[in-house]
Amino acid sequence: MAEGMRVDPVTLAVIQAGLQQACDEMDLSFSRAAFSPVIAEADDRSDGIYSAEDGSLIAQGSRGLPVFVGTMQFSTRHLIERIAAGLTGAPEAGDIYIVNDPYLGGTHLMDVRFAMPFYRDGRIFCWLSNTGHWPDTGGAVPGGFSASAISAEQEGLRLPPVKLFKRGAMDREIWQIICSNIRVSDQRIGDVKAQAAALLVGAGRLAAILDRYGDATVTAAIAAMREMAARQMAAHLALIPAGTYRATAIVDSDGVVNEPLTIALTVTRAGGRLMFDFSGSSPPCAGPMNSVRATTFSAVYLAMRHIFPDVPMSAGAFEPFDIKGYTGTFLDAHYPRPVSGCAAEVSQRIAEAVFAALVQAIPDRVTAAPAGTSGNFGLGGHDPERDRDYVMYQISGGGYGGNADHDGLSNGCSTIGISKAPPVEIMEQAYPVLYRRYGLHEGSAGAGEHRGGFGLDYEIELLRGHARASFVMDHGRVGPQGALGGGDGGVNRVEIVRRGGTFVPEHLSKAQDIPLAPGDRVRVRTPGGGGFGDPARRDPARVAEDVRLGRYSAAEAARLFPGWTAGGV
């Protein structure tokens, strides 16, 4: 407890709920006022409160995108250190810093962070920070998801922490530098105002909490919350039988060199601690499938939060974890390695490795592997009917892993996201494309006593003008892994139909700037989830039901579920 002060348990619980609500209100305010559909519709943003000393997480909004669990404590820590070292200007009340440098505790360049010092009696009491995914931050390709960048400069404008707001007023010169380096800059002012306003909402709520309970009490409560979250996580870890659990996850390729990348993970539970050792993972890669350390840590945090969702998000929840062995691997890339794939793809595969290791230990709490890709399909071109350029993104879901209680969900959201996919009708209103199909990826669910969920099968035709297609997906080589005897889910498939011929990209799930003409089509089938448990133990009636509904063909079912025959058992 801070300086020996003890907060009564009721005040403690009340302060915790109050801080959580302040963060939730920031999340809500940010999304509702934002312009970027990535923030407004897809909730690709997060808000939180961070310690003044070292940036550690005090509270984070429960509606934030999961990939941001704990990330801003790294960027806030870097900011505090840079201020102390004189590399970044000293804070004053009303300042808001902007930063998107992946190597300073970030994710990819498109995730732009704001950080605001929160003052009490002339001293910084804590930091308020938020992250929003901007639709563009410059670089070689619109949107920033280059599948073949080989250096950070190709990925976009990189901002070290600088004050975008000084004593409450925006620095118009810095803003003009940013606007000159990003695409569709005219609407970004709306996002900037929304992002800053969300911090002010948080500051207002936080001030009310401090006024009501007193700064000393809140400070002591924050320390106690951290201890209690650590104790609670440790109590959960005690459910994991002591021992060592190994798993690997394979990334198809880095987009440049067509070789698989391996995430090798050894999880060891000893005492009240859990160690994650990434030794033996692949070295840094040439293409953009590198991860930065903050994202690698967050991927572990978010996987554990999927397993134990009730532990409050505070730095204490992560204290019982030791993460090591990443140095020298592609999970700890440094400048100028390209990193645009880390937040949307590599992070999910790290989570998959955590699931695959721990499902062996606590099978009643962990699922077989989910689809594990955001399924980014970008299309950029010119629409002659409207005489304008466009950049379209189609994200898509996939099957979830089977689990101890149920089959996996079909077409679930990415592991690291919570965003809905856009409706076909909205896409066709906005872009010169026609969807030929949007259906279940039949046969894709991994077999098991509880099978995986099914992926998605869609096909898009270009109607007019010329365009270029890019893909940043994964699981094209191997499907999401089954657990406890369950089969792997179906792989991700991309096919391009051009002038009568069909071809598959060399890197299977990644490609850039494939030219398309009117009438050309792109078909994408996303991964199914891994199966859970021995397929031979599946209730034959449920296999028959899937066959009757056409989710599996009779031949597939007979092959995947030993002992099952179409005529009955």
Added chain:
Amino acid sequence: MAGLVAGVDVGGTFTDLVICDPSSGAVRLAKVPTTPDNQAGGVLAALGAAGADMAALDLIVHGTTTTTNALLERKLARTGLITTAGFRDVLELGRRTRPRAYGMTGTFTPVIPRDLRLEVAERMDARGRVLTPLDEAAVAAAARRLLAEGCESLVIHFLHSYANPAHERRAAEIARALWPNGHVTCGHMLLSESREYERGVTAAVNAAVQPILERYVARLADDLAGRGYRHDLLVMNGNGGMVAARAVGREAVKTVMSGPASGVMAAVCIGRRAGLENLVTYDMGGTSTDVAMIRGGRVPVSNEIEIEYAMPIHVPMVDVRTVGAGGGSIARVDAGGMLRVGPDSAGSRPGPICYGLGGGEPTISDANALLGRLSPGRFGQALDRVRLTFANGIGAPLGLTAERAAEAVLTLANIHMAGALRMVSISVGADPRDFTLFAFGGAGPLHATALARELAIPRVLVPARPGLTNALGCVVADLRHDFVRTLNRPLDQADMDEVRAIWAAQEAEGRRLIGDGRVGPAEIRAEFSADMQFVGQTHLLRVALPGGIPDRAALQQAFERAYFDRFRVDLATIRANLVNLNCSVIGRRPEIDLSRLIDPGGRRASLAAARTGTRPVWFDGWRETPVYRRDHLPADAAFRGPAVVEQMDTTIVIEPPDAVATDGEGNLLITIGGADG
């Protein structure tokens, strides 16, 4: 129309009845157990219990959860789908979501199973131009096949039908010629907006509950006629309006959220009569709490309600949000030593410990019982178990006595509810000091003053019959028709003559529909609003237009003001987009005298005479607290907390130093005494 009006509302546990005689103001009330298998049993029992003379009743308005339960339990009519080739799985795929942000599990059952979803060749583009003509023979073949499969209802749902419904209309024509009943729903009929999943689910739910609702109301109408009732049965809709029983099936999906809508209608009416037009309604029951925000006496309406995971119902409905906790929410101390309340609930079975139905985990209701806020006489021996559970399960790990532990549970529960309320009301730009908390439901009045204090809402209104509010909502409900028309154009390019013409046509159509009915309204008015955004945004902001149909400048100004009020952001440099033009035409029924909801004959001459005694109640320590009987309170009673007021259907706790006054309509108005308590 001056005859007797009966409102009867079926809830999860009880069926409630209010009968009003507008000429004399006399009322009759009844509360009987709900009969889940056929709700008509409870309805008839309630009418019997109230001694209603069926032949004398002029109007029965009925709120039913028949369709809600059918949907949530998936006890639906067998329904088939005919849809655009390539898209039969839309209803199963959803929008790529999961039920909770954390936890990679969940299940989902589509309203229509895959083998009953058939595809036909046809295609429109996004502007409504035909790309592939409709294969009419395939439609007929599909309809025949679905009939052979035993389908009772049919949905026709084509891509972009909001832009051009010609294919849906033609397919429906073909199918209707073959279909043995009228249960054919087209996607564009209920709400003509883009988003194929939401429109498709709305249509599918409509079709799947339609036969169930029609059978139910037909049988009930027969039963009522058999007992001498001679007039129309009206059924409550989720938009707060009511529809004739014979017509309700066509848009059956609109009844899915009708229960909570009735409560809001009652709140609007009671508030208006009390001179309070800004209300936050707070309906706390055993398993959940519903809230809504009423500004300027206007019923809040939303087109985007999600009734459960991945089950969006996109028709205009009263905007009521379920915010979680109810009296059955379970308290515990987690492994880290932190006190938690919810999200797990003991529900009504096994329920809280104090009700002695087998519950063993401490709940919010148990905390109220232990602290004397609920009458201990109701619980007997069970209270000892409650005390022991709080002492050992909550108190011991926190170092608190049983009473302090129970107090802590209530404090934390109130903080959670206040936070949830703030998210859906005050955090959207309203100043709490302008509002009154309208507390009802079985448990609402127990927590209302503490909650108001937490939210800085200065007043609480507890209506005369908190446990019969939904039935009262049926009695006072309006006739109502809602219209939405999508324009989606920058405001500076919109043809304002066209805009005015659309709004005028909506109003005229609404007035015509209301004029057709037998129920004569006292007044018909139109409420206009616009859904707007800045160009480039995806979210919409609903801009109320209380001044009637505006010109361009007034619309721009109203939008900018609404946007600033909501977000505190000024974006004057960005153009505004006019997306939807909305109009609600509301026929207000003749004012009903509510002053006798509590029988004036029962009122005592003095406050002292209304007092039934005292009992120890915990307010930061035990205090001997006066207990009053609600229906004995004088019409002009005024007193301060601590006090407890008891009545048949609820208990009201007044904390010190809050001040209570009663009014002529039997409302309790509580002025929150201190500032931040």
